[in-house]
Amino acid sequence: NAGVTQTPKFQVLKTGQSMTLQCAQDMNHNSMYWYRQDPGMGLRLIYYSASEGTTDKGEVPNGYNVSRLNKREFSLRLESAAPSQTSVYFCASSITSGTGNAYEQYFGPGTRLTVT
Amino acid sequence: DQQVKQNSPSLSVQEGRISILNCDYTNSMFDYFLWYKKYPAEGPTFLISISSIKDKNEDGRFTVFLNKSAKHLSLHIVPSQPGDSAVYFCAASAREYNFNKFYFGSGTKLNVKP
Numbered sequence: 001n002a003g004v005t006q007t008p009k010f011q012v013l014k015t016g017q018s019m020t021l022q023c024a025q026d027m028n029h030n031s032m033y034w035y036r037q038d039p040g041m042g043l044r045l046i047y048y049s050a051s052e053g054t055t056d057k058g059e060v061p062n063g064y065n066v067s068r069l070n071k072r073e074f075s076l077r078l079e080s081a082a083p084s085q086t087s088v089y090f091c092a093s094s095i096t097s098g099t100g101n102a103y104e105q106y107f108g109p110g111t112r113l114t115v116t
Numbered sequence: 117d118q119q120v121k122q123n124s125p126s127l128s129v130q131e132g133r134i135s136i137l138n139c140d141y142t143n144s145m146f147d148y149f150l151w152y153k154k155y156p157a158e159g160p161t162f163l164i165s166i167s168s169i170k171d172k173n174e175d176g177r178f179t180v181f182l183n184k185s186a187k188h189l190s191l192h193i194v195p196s197q198p199g200d201s202a203v204y205f206c207a208a209s210a211r212e213y214n215f216n217k218f219y220f221g222s223g224t225k226l227n228v229k230p
Contacts (some may be wrong), residue, residue, distance in 0.1 A: 042222040043220040
């Protein structure tokens, strides 16, 4: 039982390049999330997927797209990377009840992204 | 504008003493509160939570207190141990469009000195 896994762990991009961050969970959770962590800002929600087949914007979605490939996998894509996207990215998952109540989240180890 | 604030970026405590980490929030619709612990180069891990209908929840050395009138949350660690040295995030959730979304504070770095 690996929990939440993320690839890659580190990445350096040039401005304008694109890349996809991968996330998978093996806990049969129905909800998944992407956060970014910046110094002094805590974790900010980029996108989330309440259940398989749905995705919604969080606090800071500009410059990102997501795909909920199946129940296990939720990817984050940067189409044209900018230096402002230099950050640590965390994927998380949680159980959500039928009425939409989400409980504690389980986080992956993070991807440290630098855009030059 | 951050809805969840941790105003102390760092805290240093002697081993065996109490650590008190504080968190303030602005949104009165928050109904569930959590604390996460984060070690360097790892993702946050869930520590303890509390529903808005309670004012205290205890789990071993960790106790979370909620003061709804003051919109204030605190985490007490007693006794503190060197292994507790980490960054602690508080988080709060509110229902938006039929789904609970989570908002995080900026974290407090706890250093427990042996």
